[in-house]
Amino acid sequence: MTAPSAVILAADYYLHNFERLINAAARYLDILPAEPLAALNQYQQLSRDARMLLVRLLSRKGLYFRREKLHYIEISELDNAANELIFSGLVSDTPPAADQLFSLLTLAELKPVAATVGINASTKAQLLMALGELTNIDDVALRFSELLGLQWLSLQCQSLLELLLLLYFGNNYQDLSQFVLSDIGMQPFEQYQIRPADRPYQTAADIEAALRLSELSKAWHDAIERKQPLNCEDVLAKLPATQNNRILERRRQRMLFVIGRQAERAKALALAQQCYLQCDSWAAQERLSRVYEKTNVAAAATLLPQLWHAAPNETLRLSVQRICKRVAKQTCAEELTSLSVQAVQYQPPSKMELSLPYVAGVSVEQQLVQYLSGQGACAYFCENSLLCGIFGLAFWDIIFAPVIGAFDNPYQRAPRDMYQPSFAEERQTLIEQRFAALATGDFGIIKQHFTEKQGLTNDWVNWRVLTEDVLAQALSNFSARFICAVCQRLLQDPAHYRSGQPDIILFESDGAPQFIEVKGPGDTLADHQGYWLNFLAQFYPASVCYVQWQP
DNA sequence: ACCCGACACACACTG
């Protein structure tokens, strides 16, 4: 109730936010499906109170609500509002199905009434289970409801909200709370330019496909959450055909990849192959070659060398090489044999060993930081946040540059094409200019963005970890050559190189930097971590520290 | 950038 934040929102803030969605959807009026369009018209005719109640209900979890559990002091006539909503058809007063109805009652409510039908159980789960086995379950549920004098409100327009969110954010995970987080300053965003010209969806078919993809994805994750049964074939059949819209096609391929993985687990390799063949991503190509390894050695022998040569990073190349080695044993393709022999340039990183007293509840990384600090050095546990953060700050304005199609709502943490090859291509000149400036050793732009953009959401900057302290040390001790090389590497394959960076950055008393990847007992160095250490070792000491617990 | 990745950690399988 008491507002902890300095910002105080208007009493009807949520209505405003919902209407932001509606206003933004105006650009799609010509291509909206009939059903949500009708709901939208109904909404426009509602009184203010009814709108407010509707948005309150839409913001809650679930579709069914007990009237007496709703207390909204900012809505003056709740009953009138509810009746109006029911009259409009956007909400109905039908009670939920029996099992749903039961679960919306409290244990205290259930117990005495359940006893009248001869059910006595101590926990709610047991009670629900027993009630579920009644043959006259629906009658019993309705009787319970009447006995308790319950009135029900059931949302009939949830799909309208889902559509509005999908159109506004272009994804399935951001929702109305995004507005609040931004408005109260909890998660503010950069004020980049949004070009009104391009709307993400162009045709009615686009919207239809977007809706279908989001439904399939939701159903998929629902099934996972409830454990079982995932019918890959079924979902694959329901998936829309190849999309012209780049964003939609990317979403489709994401879904295809997930289905493919599941098919692999279910040993449906032909199905998995069918999925992966429709995907462009490197990950899918790698999975495809693993499928071929088991089902079609000849195909593997063709695909693997292609992958090996085209691989955008060492980690993928190494994985491909390992598969090569195995496949080479099954076939005598000489190209495979030669590839499997070729070294993927990799130096085992230098190792250190250390024994530390075990302290419960403190991570190995933290303990090593403490230990090193005791040695007179400055150590920070930054993982990916240091190098990614430096990149994010150095290229802030370029990341948020108003490229066509990059931004379509004010709540993006990166441009749409951040992890596509087009990112660097379309900003080529800006990027080159920035490198030229950085190469002179002038890191002013980084410091400037650190202060000016403090707290703003950027997919590359983790403000919690990248403190003024670490950054200052880094900027005064890293060479321009090093910072440029790191940024080049990140730009080369941003999605891949944003991870695998060492746990700890250490500055010795003279400022000399050193990178350390910490490994506790039972943890091993991952491939991408090794390659980062290799890369860093060209500039500064970079090693793995194996920690053991003192007996 | 779509309930995700990024980590460590926990297995299982293979030669």
Place this chain on the structure above:
DNA sequence: CTGCGGTATG
């Protein structure tokens, strides 16, 4: 009474 997970709120 307590602590925990889920939910609602700004």
Place this chain on the structure above:
DNA sequence: CAGTGTGTGTCGCATACCGCA
């Protein structure tokens, strides 16, 4: 064994409150 591959759990605003064990 080591070297692989795959599958898990955790965390991501802060705060208040509810229902349950």
